Amino acid sequence: MDLKSNHTPILTDAAPMTKSRLGVHSSRLPYSPTGAAFPTSPLLTIPRKKTGILDDVRCSSWLDAMKSSSPTAMKITKDINHGFASSDADSAYSTWLLKYPSALSSFEQIANHAKGKRIALFLDYDGTLSPIVDNPDCAFMSENMRAAVKKVAELFPTAIISGRSCDKVHEFVGLTELYYAGSHGMDIIGPVRQSVSDDHPNCIRSTDNQGKEVNLFQPAAEFLPMIDKVLDSLIECTKDIKGAKVENNKFCVSVHYRNVEEKNWKTVGQRVFDILKDYPRLRLTHGRKVLEVRPVIDWDKGKAVTFLLESLGLSNCDDVVPIYVGDDRTDEDAFKVLREGNKGYGILVASAPKESKAVYSLRDPSEVMEFLKTLVAWKSGHLNSFV
Ligand SMILES: O=P(O)(O)OC[C@H]1O[C@H](O[C@H]2O[C@H](CO)[C@@H](O)[C@H](O)[C@H]2O)[C@H](O)[C@@H](O)[C@@H]1O
Numbered sequence: 099m100d101l102k103s104n105h106t107p108i109l110t111d112a113a114p115m116t117k118s119r120l121g122v123h124s125s126r127l128p129y130s131p132t133g134a135a136f137p138t139s140p141l142l143t144i145p146r147k148k149t150g151i152l153d154d155v156r157c158s159s160w161l162d163a164m165k166s167s168s169p170t171a172m173k174i175t176k177d178i179n180h181g182f183a184s185s186d187a188d189s190a191y192s193t194w195l196l197k198y199p200s201a202l203s204s205f206e207q208i209a210n211h212a213k214g215k216r217i218a219l220f221l222d223y224d225g226t227l228s229p230i231v232d233n234p235d236c237a238f239m240s241e242n243m244r245a246a247v248k249k250v251a252e253l254f255p256t257a258i259i260s261g262r263s264c265d266k267v268h269e270f271v272g273l274t275e276l277y278y279a280g281s282h283g284m285d286i287i288g289p290v291r292q293s294v295s296d297d298h299p300n301c302i303r304s305t306d307n308q309g310k311e312v313n314l315f316q317p318a319a320e321f322l323p324m325i326d327k328v329l330d331s332l333i334e335c336t337k338d339i340k341g342a343k344v345e346n347n348k349f350c351v352s353v354h355y356r357n358v359e360e361k362n363w364k365t366v367g368q369r370v371f372d373i374l375k376d377y378p379r380l381r382l383t384h385g386r387k388v389l390e391v392r393p394v395i396d397w398d399k400g401k402a403v404t405f406l407l408e409s410l411g412l413s414n415c416d417d418v419v420p421i422y423v424g425d426d427r428t429d430e431d432a433f434k435v436l437r438e439g440n441k442g443y444g445i446l447v448a449s450a451p452k453e454s455k456a457v458y459s460l461r462d463p464s465e466v467m468e469f470l471k472t473l474v475a476w477k478s479g480h481l482n483s484f485v
Pocket of ligand 1: 385390
């Protein structure tokens, strides 16, 4: 990976002195308070000037997107409205499985391909390791899942790549055996690797809570002051909408509408949309009943996977099989990288059919746990038929 490419912003000055949970002083993180000139991304979607009708059209397309952001819920609603029997949904899922076979039923195939090779594992958090719940602050993973992740991370290099802040996801997972990438990959705590850290101004050497040397990579560091400002505005502008919740994910902000009455979703979308008109360097994406505000930089979970493989010394190796497990739209960037590089597998976690760049599927976090346990058993030689 070319870490000097134009796609990655070059950052300079030191950040204010604060200490994160991971024991890393943000004063050691490079960032520029004034901000450098950035290329305008083709992903920018917010109209910058009020244009009346055009604004309304764009906003209502966001409303459609907000309504369709929870495929499972939509499917159930549709089934009820049309009086479909649940067996119809089951048969649609079974048909979909032909295109995205279960990673559990296809484990032998995966194992055969990975035989004699090195697996690197990438896991999303929400909806993958923990079930989706109404309160984002309570998305805890089970003790059994934690044990499964711990075991798998002892056998394979493993990283969690989440939209949450690094601190938050680290707090939820609570394991030291793996690497973390928060803010959709814009805050990476990865392994120390000379070639990466020496080459890149956004990458600095630090130590984590356990005193282990790590590399911090924060390609959007200069956006911190802007993100803090927009966070305040979003909290302020949504405070009268019952159920709306704004979450600080450090380099991104999530505006949750899961607990907002559907008739008020438009208001949520409109308010966020209006605030973002003043921030041409921020863009809006959406996840599962959440609008996500993030910097316009060419960086996503796919780039984070590439970066971590490089940091682990596992890129451009024919004997490496990266596996990425995730449930969200943002995970598609990682699936795409694996699919297009013709390396490894994306595994989509979904209980209802949806299009994806993944190769395999798993139904829910409990199947993810089963898959992790199967990987461990296989690697430990306890799956006799596959060794
Ligand atoms: O990349 P991820 O680890 O999947 O994080 C994506 C977002 O996940 C969280 O929101 C989602 O899960 C919540 C808890 O189950 C749920 O209440 C919410 O509706 C979902 O959108 C997290 O709160 C967001 O900040 C992440 O961006």
